[in-house]
Amino acid sequence: MKYYKLHLIRHGLTQGNLDGRYIGSGTDLPLCAEGRAQLEELKAKFQYPDVPLVFCSPMLRAQQTAEVLFPNAKLTILQDLREMNFGKFENRPITELVKDPEFAQWMDPTSRTNPDGAEDRKAFYDRTNVMLMKLFEYQLRTHTEEAACITHGGVIMNMMANHVLPQHKPEEWMTDPGCGYSLRLDAEMWMRDHIAEAFDIVPYGYLDGAEE
Template sequence: MVHGLDITLFRHGMTEANNRREYLGWTDSPLLQEEQEKWVEPDYDVVYCSDLPRCEKTAALLFPESTPIRMVDLREMNFGDWEGKTYQELVDEPSYQDFLAHPFEASPPNGESFSAFSTRVQRGWNHIVEDISERGIRRAAVMTHGGVIRYLLSKLAVEKKEFWEWNVPHSQGYQFTWDSNQSVRRGERCTSLQVVATTAKQNG
C-alpha cells in the first residue's frame, strides 16, 4: 500500500532531570549516558526539531546525516518557577495543588498555561504541515517533547483519547499516516498510527 503522507513524532532521549522526575520544560538537562549509544537510523525526507538541546542532541544521534529545522514552537510547556523541582518539593504549595486539580485551567507561576502551550504547538504543527505540502514531502520526522506529542495525539490520532491517556515513552516514535496532504491540511485525524522503535533498549 502506498501511503500519501507519513509524519513520525519522536520524543527525545531520557535526561538526568527526567530520571530524577523533575519538571523539565524550557530549561535543559544532559541525556543519560545510555541514551547516547548507537541508535537505529531511520530515513526521512525532512526533520523538524525543538530548539532545546536535549532534542537537538537526540536528533543528532538518530539522524546523523540530516540538518534538522529548529523550531521554538516545538518546545515543551514552560513550567516557570517549578522547573527543576519534583512532586515532593512542590506538593505543599497551594498553586501546585490547584494545578494538579485543574491542569488545563491553572498554570505554573511565571510559566505557561495549557491554552498558551497548545496554541503555540498548534501554530508549529500548522507550519510543518504547510512546509511539507509546499515541498511535496512524503516522509517527515519531528523531534520534540512528551507534552507536544500528547497534545498532537489527542487531536490527530485514529483513536480518540484525552491528553493524559496517552503514554509517550522516551526514545520512541509515533508514525501518523494520512491518505493525502489535503487530509492533514484539513486537520483530519490520521488513518493509521504505529509505534516506531528507535533503540535496542527502550527507556520508559
C-alpha cells in the same frame, strides 16, 4: 492514494528525568550518559525510519537526540516545538511538587491558575496545535513525503490528542524517551478535517520488544 508521513519522537533521557525532576523549557539540560546509551541501544535493536528532514525543538536534549538518531538528515530547529515552561515549578523534585496545593491546582485541566513564570496553558495548547499544522502543510507544499520531529512529551501528547485518530486523552499518548508515533495523512483528509492517523510506534518493533 498518496500518504505523507511524520514521525513524532520524544527526546532521550536527561539527568533531570533520572532524578525525578519536573523539567520544561525553562531548564535546558543535555542528554545524560544513560540517555545517550539508551538511544544507541534503541537504534541497534530496532528500526527508525530513514528520513531526509528532521524538525526539532531548540532544547539541547532534543537536538542531541536528533544527532544520535538521524545523523544524516537535515535538521530544522523550530522554537514552537519547545516544551511548556513550568515557571516556579521548573526543575523541582516531583516528590516535593505532589505535596504542593498550588501545583495540584495547576495540574487540574480545568484550572485557570498560572504559576509565576509559567507559560499559559491555553497558549501552549494553541502553539503546539498550530505547529503540527505548519509541519504537515510544509510537507504538503514541498512534497516532503516523510519527516521526523524530535520534541517533548507534553508537546506530543497535545498534538496527538487534538489532531490524530484514534482519539485518546493526552495522557494516553505518553511515550518513552527516544520513542513516539508514526502518523500518516493524505492531502484531502488534512485540508478537510486537520486530522492524521497514527499507524505505528517508533522505533519499529519497539512495542513487540516491550511485550516480550
